[in-house]
Amino acid sequence: MNIDKRHIISILVENEFGSLSRIAGLFSARGYNIHCLSVAPTSDDSISRMTLVTNCSDTKASQLMKQLDKLVDVINVKDLTDETHIEREMLLLKVKSTLKQRDELKRLTDIFRARIIDVTDTTYTIELTGPTEKILAFIDSLGKIKIIEQVRSGALGISRGSESLEIKK
Amino acid sequence: MKLSGSEIIIESLKKEGVDYIFGYPGGAVLHIYDALFAAKDIKHVLVRHEQGATHAADGYARACNKPGVVLVTSGPGITNCVTGIATAHMDSIPMIVISGQVSRHYVGSDAFQEADATGITRPICKHNFLINDRESIAETFRKAFIIATTGRPGPVIIDIPKDLTDPNIKINFEYKKNIKIRSYKVKTNECEDKIQDAAKLICSAKKPMIYSGGGVVLGKASTELTKLTKLLNFPITNTLMGLGAYPSSDSQFLGMLGMHGTYEANMAMHNCDVLLAVGARFDDRVTGDTKQFCPKAKIIHIDIDPSSISKIIEVDHSLIGNTKKILKKLITYTEKHKKTIDREAINKWWKKINSWQKKKCLSYSKSSKVIKPQAVIETLHKISKGKSFVTSDVGQHQMWVAQYYKFDKPNRWINSGGLGTMGFGLPAAIGAQLAFPKEQVICVTGEASILMCIQELSTCLQYGLPVKVINLNNRYMGMVRQWQEFFYEGRYAMSYMDAIPDFAKLAESFGHIGMVIDKPENLEKDLTTALGYKNRLVFVDVITDQTENVYPMIVNGKGHHEMHLAPSANEDIELA
Numbered sequence: 146m147n148i149d150k151r152h153i154i155s156i157l158v159e160n161e162f163g164s165l166s167r168i169a170g171l172f173s174a175r176g177y178n179i180h181c182l183s184v185a186p187t188s189d190d191s192i193s194r195m196t197l198v199t200n201c202s203d204t205k206a207s208q209l210m211k212q213l214d215k216l217v218d219v220i221n222v223k224d225l226t227d228e229t230h231i232e233r234e235m236l237l238l239k240v241k242s243t244l245k246q247r248d249e250l251k252r253l254t255d256i257f258r259a260r261i262i263d264v265t266d267t268t269y270t271i272e273l274t275g276p277t278e279k280i281l282a283f284i285d286s287l288g289k290i291k292i293i294e295q296v297r298s299g300a301l302g303i304s305r306g307s308e309s310l311e312i313k314k
Numbered sequence: 315m316k317l318s319g320s321e322i323i324i325e326s327l328k329k330e331g332v333d334y335i336f337g338y339p340g341g342a343v344l345h346i347y348d349a350l351f352a353a354k355d356i357k358h359v360l361v362r363h364e365q366g367a368t369h370a371a372d373g374y375a376r377a378c379n380k381p382g383v384v385l386v387t388s389g390p391g392i393t394n395c396v397t398g399i400a401t402a403h404m405d406s407i408p409m410i411v412i413s414g415q416v417s418r419h420y421v422g423s424d425a426f427q428e429a430d431a432t433g434i435t436r437p438i439c440k441h442n443f444l445i446n447d448r449e450s451i452a453e454t455f456r457k458a459f460i461i462a463t464t465g466r467p468g469p470v471i472i473d474i475p476k477d478l479t480d481p482n483i484k485i486n487f488e489y490k491k492n493i494k495i496r497s498y499k500v501k502t503n504e505c506e507d508k509i510q511d512a513a514k515l516i517c518s519a520k521k522p523m524i525y526s527g528g529g530v531v532l533g534k535a536s537t538e539l540t541k542l543t544k545l546l547n548f549p550i551t552n553t554l555m556g557l558g559a560y561p562s563s564d565s566q567f568l569g570m571l572g573m574h575g576t577y578e579a580n581m582a583m584h585n586c587d588v589l590l591a592v593g594a595r596f597d598d599r600v601t602g603d604t605k606q607f608c609p610k611a612k613i614i615h616i617d618i619d620p621s622s623i624s625k626i627i628e629v630d631h632s633l634i635g636n637t638k639k640i641l642k643k644l645i646t647y648t649e650k651h652k653k654t655i656d657r658e659a660i661n662k663w664w665k666k667i668n669s670w671q672k673k674k675c676l677s678y679s680k681s682s683k684v685i686k687p688q689a690v691i692e693t694l695h696k697i698s699k700g701k702s703f704v705t706s707d708v709g710q711h712q713m714w715v716a717q718y719y720k721f722d723k724p725n726r727w728i729n730s731g732g733l734g735t736m737g738f739g740l741p742a743a744i745g746a747q748l749a750f751p752k753e754q755v756i757c758v759t760g761e762a763s764i765l766m767c768i769q770e771l772s773t774c775l776q777y778g779l780p781v782k783v784i785n786l787n788n789r790y791m792g793m794v795r796q797w798q799e800f801f802y803e804g805r806y807a808m809s810y811m812d813a814i815p816d817f818a819k820l821a822e823s824f825g826h827i828g829m830v831i832d833k834p835e836n837l838e839k840d841l842t843t844a845l846g847y848k849n850r851l852v853f854v855d856v857i858t859d860q861t862e863n864v865y866p867m868i869v870n871g872k873g874h875h876e877m878h879l880a881p882s883a884n885e886d887i888e889l890a
């Protein structure tokens with residue numbers, strides 16, 4: 146109950162001025178960390194969906210859920226952690242690729258089902274989607290290959306089955 | 315009907331039944347003030363500092379349970395409101411703050427008197443709005459009132475750029491009362507079964523205790539709480555914010571609990587086996603050490619705010635929803651299960667409580683040489699027959715009012731419990747007096763606190779408000795001094811009040827009556843005279859015992875059973 150663990154939380158929020166800072170503000174004011182956060186519009190323009198990852202105990206998480214729910218702009222909120230759900234994250238990685246390294250890079254991207262989406266005479270840019278562990282494993286596997294730049298989307302999560310966070314029209 | 319943005323604001327306020335606005339003009343709200351000039355049904359109260367406006371609106375709301383309304387300009391106008399908004403927020407007081415903003419095309423350019431009002435107030439309010447277009451003014455006002463007054467109430471800020479209030483641009487005005495805010499819901503979990511279970515648990519108690527807070531006052535559930543308590547014949551305590559929700563003069567009332575609560579209330583909390591918490595939030599000033607809080611009790615918590623449940627103390631049974639409604643149902647089920655109450659056990663419990671009461675923890679050493687602050691409050695209670703509205707500032711004087719002015723009705727005790735804001739008392743009294751012009755309103759303050767909003771004496775004169783200011787003048791920031799005595803070996807760093815003004819003369823210069831009482835034998839006579847002035851503000855500077863402390867006291871990190879008692883308390887009584 147009181148051991149910190151990773152919680153992944155989905156939030157539907159009014160796409161309004163200040164909504165994001167209300168949520169971010171709640172985290173800082175109440176001493177929670179935001180490990181990663183992604184925000185984007187939904188099928189309904191007036192609603193944004195956020196996926197947020199934080200580390201805390203279950204007790205603190207349940208308090209956090211109530212505090213999020215209390216924000217006037219929040220339409221719906223759910224802790225996906227303990228139910229069956231799917232998570233994906235996207236990685237864009239720019240690496241140095243000398244002639245010698247090109248084969249090795251190509252092999253690694255194939256193994257991880259990543260794609261090379263841009264090539265220059267000295268670099269490759271690679272795209273990879275998958276659960277966070279896979280992203281980390283891929284980065285790990287690069288060994289001595291030099292990473293020039295790395296961009297991660299943060300986790301996105303969705304529950305399995307017929308359930309939906311979205312409000313019925 | 316075609317109206318300008320300013321007129322829409324005024325009409326919206328009228329539709330919401332607003333009778334008073336507390337405000338202060340400035341550039342960004344001049345269009346609104348111009349529209350207000352023409353309005354007949356709304357009275358504007360010009361304060362002397364925007365902080366005063368927020369506290370006055372707050373005091374008004376606390377006294378009559380209607381939202382207080384504030385109107386201020388951009389920049390310094392709204393930043394001066396921050397303390398007052400936070401004060402209202404911490405105590406869940408419904409309030410609407412309208413702040414002017416620079417015109418839309420200046421927003422973000424560091425224009426003259428521009429401040430990010432919504433950014434600054436975001437963490438200290440229930441919600442806030444920055445209006446972006448004329449068409450949404452009316453709807454935003456409706457939303458703001460809904461949010462401020464429903465569920466757990468709180469302050470809502472509406473920031474409106476000046477160009478939207480332009481008198482020359484008029485649009486259609488329609489005020490739709492029934493609007494839905496899809497993202498805002500007041501959640502409940504009450505169902506007959508849960509309430510019945512709670513009633514059974516309550517009736518099974520052998521050492522029950524009821525602990526109620528400000529939620530009962532805000533939820534207008536005082537009658538129901540009293541009825542339930544009477545029906546059960548159980549002991550009850552109130553938090554600082556809940557005083558008056560249960561009549562203090564009743565024999566089942568054990569006094570306030572917590573840091574400066576009574577011995578009997580705290581001991582009953584510590585030893586009870588079933589605790590019914592109603593509209594209270596387990597604040598740290600109430601619980602003391604949470605690990606030692608009600609160690610033997612099953613806890614039932616009734617509250618309107620789901621996030622209050624198990625926030626500080628894990629509870630066994632929660633009823634989330636409207637306090638009044640839930641208590642009503644609880645009464646019905648309690649009547650049904652009443653016969654299962656173990657009356658013998660309850661009688662034994664009462665005997666135990668009576669033994670704690672013998673400690674006489676609120677006794678204090680009387681004096682014929684210096685005026686005891688406790689005696690001032692007892693005398694005030696006697697003269698006003700316990701019927702006044704009493705506001706206070708923050709410090710020892712506040713605790714003494716809570717302990718010695720036995721409130722019998724809700725909404726009469728108006729103080730900043732959550733934020734603990736010095737400067738609150740006088741402007742809050744303005745609001746209470748306007749809400750109840752015929753009632754006696756007393757502001758009990760300290761010589762340090764009163765100076766934080768002393769300028770509002772001028773407002774009192776302008777509107778002929780006959781508030782009675784009782785200044786417990788101990789020449790110390792008493793509460794600070796008390797902590798320094800206890801925890802810093804009497805090193806009174808910066809808590810001595812030097813260069814204190816002559817308050818009586820100060821009040822006179824503001825156009826009021828000033829009085830000084832410095833002899834115990836004059837106390838009752840002179841206070842009677844002061845309270846007797848029907849139409850005048852009287853400022854009574856009472857020179858009190860300089861080093862008196864507030865007892866009982868639970869120091870930080872201690873449990874309810876580990877109180878410091880006054881030296882005068884009855885030590886001989888055998889307890890345990």
Ligand SMILES: Cc1ncc(C[n+]2csc(CCOP(=O)(O)OP(=O)(O)O)c2C)c(N)n1
Pocket residue numbers: 707708709710711712734735736737759760761762763764786788790791792793794
């Ligand atoms: C705005 C603000 N600043 C500081 C404090 C901290 N504080 C709490 S009580 C107190 C002293 C109050 O002195 P006084 O008004 O004379 O009341 P007394 O305790 O002497 O009755 C202070 C400084 C506060 N509560 N509010």
Ligand SMILES: [Mg+2]
Pocket residue numbers: 709760761762786787788789790791792
């Ligand atoms: Mg003082």
